[in-house]
Amino acid sequence: MSSSASPVLSHERDLRPEDERLGAGRTVVYAVQHILTMYGGLIAVPLVVSSAAGYDAATTALLVAAALFVGGFATFLQAWGLPRIGSQLPLVQGVSFTGIATMLSVLATGGGIQSVMGSIMVASVFGFLVAPFFARVLRFFPPVVTGSIITTIGITLVPVAASWSMGGDEKAPGYGSLGNIALAAVTLLAVLLLSKFGGAVLSRLAILVAIVFGTVVAWATGAADFSHVGDGPWVALPSPFHFGAPTFHLAAIAAMAIVILVNMAETTADILALSEVTGSRIDSARIADGLRADMLSSAVAPVFNSFTQTAFVQNVGLVAITKVKSRYVVALGGVFMVLLGMLPVLGRVIAAIPLPVMGGAGFVLFGTVMSSGIRTLARVDYRGGMNLIIVAVSLSFGMVPIVAPDFYAAFPSWVGIIFSSGISSAAVAALVMNFFFNELSAHKRSTEAMGMGTVGLxxxxxxxxxxxxxxxxxxxxxxxxxxxxxxxxxxxxxxxxxxxxxxxxxxxxxxxxxxxxxxx
Structure with a gap:
């Protein structure tokens, strides 16, 4: 009897929250919700880079399609996983915001898009090789550090939700109008009502249903235009090295290597944040697997005309709200993104959703991430006062790029690359202070104990x-x-x-x- 029962017990012990399998219908719906949640952020980087490079509409569309295609590949790789590659967590991947400043700098100095692509490829290979060593710093991420970083992630995303609610483009007519803000408010109200009164099913689909509802309201009021959805090709396969062969310049590679390290720190924080939400057990090996997926997809991205990849934190918020922890939902979302990258007409439908609608949903998503960080900080032992100082200074450093964007303008460019992100600023501050105030003190106490023969007590x-x-x-x-x-x-x-x-x-x-x- 014992021999027949042991496999069952072993299987039960190995069951993880993220391995839950849902029905086909629910899996499809939740996968679509993940795509809608991150779509606005996904296309933002290729739009900014295309504008800076002076590309026409057709080339801009190609960059957007490439972002979808590569993001889908990266998402599937991260969620489904291969041996030693992929965290097998419900992490949605997409183009990273961190590298925008570096890419624009390379373009401005005459390096061209080919130099941008070459620097990304080399720096990503470097990141792939150092991933196992980077992941071993897990013990330096106690709740006082992770809580500060996760809270800062939520805080830094609030301006994004506010900008989307105002229209998304400061130069566009109507930016900040009451009509845009009202549309965001309608979407936000729909999320709240569905979450409260929608029952078990609708409450989990609150974000998706609210986005659809907000889009219908926008269309009825003339704020959404779907007339150009049929323009252009319906099917377009990726065109490898559309801009020509990549070029390799040492300065661009060095600057991009710094961006890659920042991306790895942010991805580590996102993995830890998601583990808080899902209750998954995370160790350094699993973080290394996730970082390898990040770096492999980033190295492949330039082949298909896209940029560095990273985990999207807004989708961590979506997991927290819906309580849907299945990685298979996100893996299917990655497949859908790949299809969207090959079917521009479908991408144009989603692109027609007004950004104020996404902004209304964004307040809930990003606020949930912030709340998750605050919940983590509630587990910190504040006796003695040093952890309180670590939290206070880390959050303050994280806020600096938000309240004073030009704070690092007079510093060397590499300083701006690292600290212009509130997330990386808070991460550096929290890690450094925790090391000096807690780790060194703990090491000192351990050494003293060993000297008295009390090791192991x-x-x-x-x-x-x-x-x-x-x-x-x-x-x-x-x-x-x-x-x-x-x-x-x-x-x-x-x-x-x-x-x-x-x-x-x-x-x-x-x-x-x-x-x-x-x-x-």
């Missing part, structure tokens, strides 16, 4: 000791009882108390039911 609190029972043991990182059954871990005190109450009330009567309650 530990003590448990009464609450921790009281939770253990006779026969409990840790095996391969899992806590098992005397019968070899896994004891699930609650991801928060709030979840623990909720599950404990349901056990006491008789609602949960088996280990499987407890596992499902924790995953939900």
């Amino acid at each position: 530990r003590v448990l609190s009464p609450r921790e000791a009281g939770a253990l029972q006779d026969g409990d043991q840790f095996v391969d990182g899992r806590l098992l009882d005397a019968q070899g059954r896994e004891i699930p871990f609650a991801s928060s005190q709030e979840q623990y108390e909720s599950v404990r109450e349901r056990i006491n009330a008789g609602e949960l009567t088996s280990l499987d039911e407890i596992r499902r309650a924790i995953v939900e």
